[in-house]
Amino acid sequence: MIPVPSSGELAIRAENDIVVARRAVRDAATQLGFGATDVTRLVTAASELARNVFKYAGRGVMRWNSMQAETRIGLELQFVDDGPGIADVNRAMEEGYSTGGGLGLGLPGARRLVDELAIHSAVGEGTTVTLKKWRRN
């Protein structure tokens, strides 16, 4: 059975929007039939990326879209900001590397929780992080 397509957009402008983003992803993933652990993985990854938007850019947008390929169902999340951008994307993906005083686990940790994570960033222009996760049938 294929669930109802789901999509939406949420502005990230305040610290509390990280919580709002987590709830939106939890609802979308649950609605698409993801299992409890995969819902937690998606919500946790979204929490890291929403916090990055708020912390580094101050504001941005989270978009979510259900995906369908043949019989597969998935969820795509996109985090878009026009903040300072990431000078060295490869280093940002390294565990323990942080310019923000954190543990440097956010991006590499989030990548391990999903099937795909792609970063497009240009210094002075902003950052877009897209992640995808497929439901295990």
Next chain:
Amino acid sequence: MNHAAISVIKVKDTLMVTMPSDPDDSTIAALQERVLESMERHAAKGLILDISAVETLDSYFARTVTETAQMVLLMGGRTIIVGMRPAVAMTATQMGLKLNRIETALSVDRALEIVDTPPKPSGNHRQ
């Protein structure tokens, strides 16, 4: 969400904190402050942090809990985390989150027993 969502109660000589299911960053930061104040005020032996309601443990939460445990240790107490959900444990491990030096227990009863046990067993020393 406001800081009132976190309550610190004292059971015997131990502080017990129950985390709400989806705390925002400032609630998590407030946890650290409230715990350290209470440690001093009650001369507590340790901290039991009940996270059985917590649905998301991300790197910020993990870092704050680890830091708090280190501060509690400096004040002479132990920190024990209780009730981590299976999905949360799997996600945290997969992400590589390290809860260094923090002890865990399956139940509050067991955590209370651990707090009562001296950190380094040294023969037949008794209080």
